[in-house]
Amino acid sequence: xxxxxxxxxxxxxxxxxxxxxxxxxxxxxxxxxxxxxxxxxxxxxxxxxxxxxxxxxxxxxxxxxxxxxxxxxxxxxxxxxxxxxxxxxxxxxxxxxxxxxxxxxxxxxxxxxxxxxxxxxxxxxxxxxxxxxxxxx
Numbered sequence: 821x822x823x824x825x826x827x828x829x830x831x832x833x834x835x836x837x838x839x840x841x842x843x844x845x846x847x848x849x850x851x852x853x854x855x856x857x858x859x860x861x862x863x864x865x866x867x868x869x870x871x872x873x874x875x876x877x878x879x880x881x882x883x884x885x886x887x888x889x890x891x892x893x894x895x896x897x898x899x900x901x902x903x904x905x906x907x908x909x910x911x912x913x914x915x916x917x918x919x920x921x922x923x924x925x926x927x928x929x930x931x932x933x934x935x936x937x938x939x940x941x942x943x944x945x946x947x948x949x950x951x952x953x954x955x956x957x
Contacts, residue, residue: 838949841956847883851942876931889916923952
C-alpha cells in the first residue's frame with residue numbers, strides 16, 4: 821500500500837470512533853454496494869451506452885433521495901442536475917446527510933483526483949467519519 825493510501829485510510833492513526841447515523845450509513849453502504857458505475861467530474865452522467873456513471877457525491881445524492889431528502893432533480897444534456905447544479909451537492913443535500921463542505925471536498929478529491937474506487941472511499945469514511953460529517957444524521 822502506498823504512503824498516500826495509508827494516509828487516506830488512516831493507517832497509523834488512533835482511529836476515529838465517531839458514530840454515523842442511518843442516513844450516513846445508507847450513503848456509505850451505497851458506495852460499497854456495487855450498484856453504481858463510477859464516473860468523475862459530474863454528480864451523474866448518462867453515457868451514450870445508456871448507463872449512468874456517478875461520482876461519489878452523486879451516490880450521496882442518490883442515497884439521500886432514497887432516504888427521503890426532497891430536492892429537484894433532472895437531466896440536461898446527459899448530466900444530472902440537483903437543484904440546478906451538476907458539479908456539486910447543494911447545501912440542503914449536504915445538510916440532510918450531515919456532510920461538511922470540507923468532507924465533501926475530500927470525497928471529490930478521492931474520486932476525481934486520487935481515483936479511489938467507491939469501496940476505498942467508503943473505507944476512508946468508515947475509518948474517520950468526523951473528517952467528513954459534522955453532525956450525525
